[in-house]
Amino acid sequence: MTHSNNTAPTLIQQAKTELRTVRDWLRLTTSYFSQAQLFFGHGFPTAYDEAAHLILHVLHLAPNQLDLFLDAQIIESERNAMIELIEKRVSERIPITYLTHEAWLGDFNFYVDQRVIIPRSFIAELLQTQLSPWISNPISVTRALDLCTGSGCLAILLAHAFENAQIDAVDISPSALEVAHINIENYDLASSIHLIHSDLFSKLGNKRYDLIISNPPYVNAESMDDLPKEFRHEPSIALAGGFDGLAIVRNILSNAADFLNDEGLLIVEIGHNRSALEQLYPRMPFTWLETSAGDQFVFMLKKSDLK
Numbered sequence: 001m002t003h004s005n006n007t008a009p010t011l012i013q014q015a016k017t018e019l020r021t022v023r024d025w026l027r028l029t030t031s032y033f034s035q036a037q038l039f040f041g042h043g044f045p046t047a048y049d050e051a052a053h054l055i056l057h058v059l060h061l062a063p064n065q066l067d068l069f070l071d072a073q074i075i076e077s078e079r080n081a082m083i084e085l086i087e088k089r090v091s092e093r094i095p096i097t098y099l100t101h102e103a104w105l106g107d108f109n110f111y112v113d114q115r116v117i118i119p120r121s122f123i124a125e126l127l128q129t130q131l132s133p134w135i136s137n138p139i140s141v142t143r144a145l146d147l148c149t150g151s152g153c154l155a156i157l158l159a160h161a162f163e164n165a166q167i168d169a170v171d172i173s174p175s176a177l178e179v180a181h182i183n184i185e186n187y188d189l190a191s192s193i194h195l196i197h198s199d200l201f202s203k204l205g206n207k208r209y210d211l212i213i214s215n216p217p218y219v220n221a222e223s224m225d226d227l228p229k230e231f232r233h234e235p236s237i238a239l240a241g242g243f244d245g246l247a248i249v250r251n252i253l254s255n256a257a258d259f260l261n262d263e264g265l266l267i268v269e270i271g272h273n274r275s276a277l278e279q280l281y282p283r284m285p286f287t288w289l290e291t292s293a294g295d296q297f298v299f300m301l302k303k304s305d306l307k
Contacts, residue, residue, distance in 0.1 A: 127158060144165045148171060171197065218246065246276060
């Protein structure tokens, strides 16, 4: 069913006068988002999940409190705030996380705005288990690097996974680093995470790391042309990976060995580019790490593999 701008205000005005409870508005917003044929790919997989996130945000409730308040009445100022966000989401196709300035990776909550890509990474899943079994002793990781840190989300997960580590978080975008600074301050990790404005390794001198992770831009040129409207609100520099999607990955593979300790590990997320990467590097012994979506998206290499 296609969304029509002609009927939208009528529907919302009707809702404003007739709907009273959280349950009512959750139902309406879910239906409205589904009817509008929005793209859901920025942390919330369905219209219902986005609707719940929006309503919880306006009502200042935690995710686990939704069921408690389904039958609670919503006051006029709250309805007005919800309507404003609902209409913006549909008419401008702005991802919900930019409207609420709130993104989740697992149990971690991050501030986001349009200076950074919205956090989403399979590496976040892997960090929940401290990269076991590839790292057997998490305390041994004392130096780690997050390349293309964006909002700083993976650097913050690194700091929680490896509490003994000093972490450098690198990005080419000064404005992205401003957002990362907000998140690092929010988690009180300024003593553990150091932000560096650098084009990949260029400003890192002779530093060496036990672990390097990266979720770099990896969307190829053809896919960039076909992205849904929601992605147009994200900084293209954080998405575009050149003609084949692997321009930045190639740079990382060429230089990472110089920045790893002898037993160091490199872990990189590459989207849907596994077959293209393996064709480019037929002799590179990639280890593909298992994630919730399969083993196509994140590879690991040891320093000796890179040599």
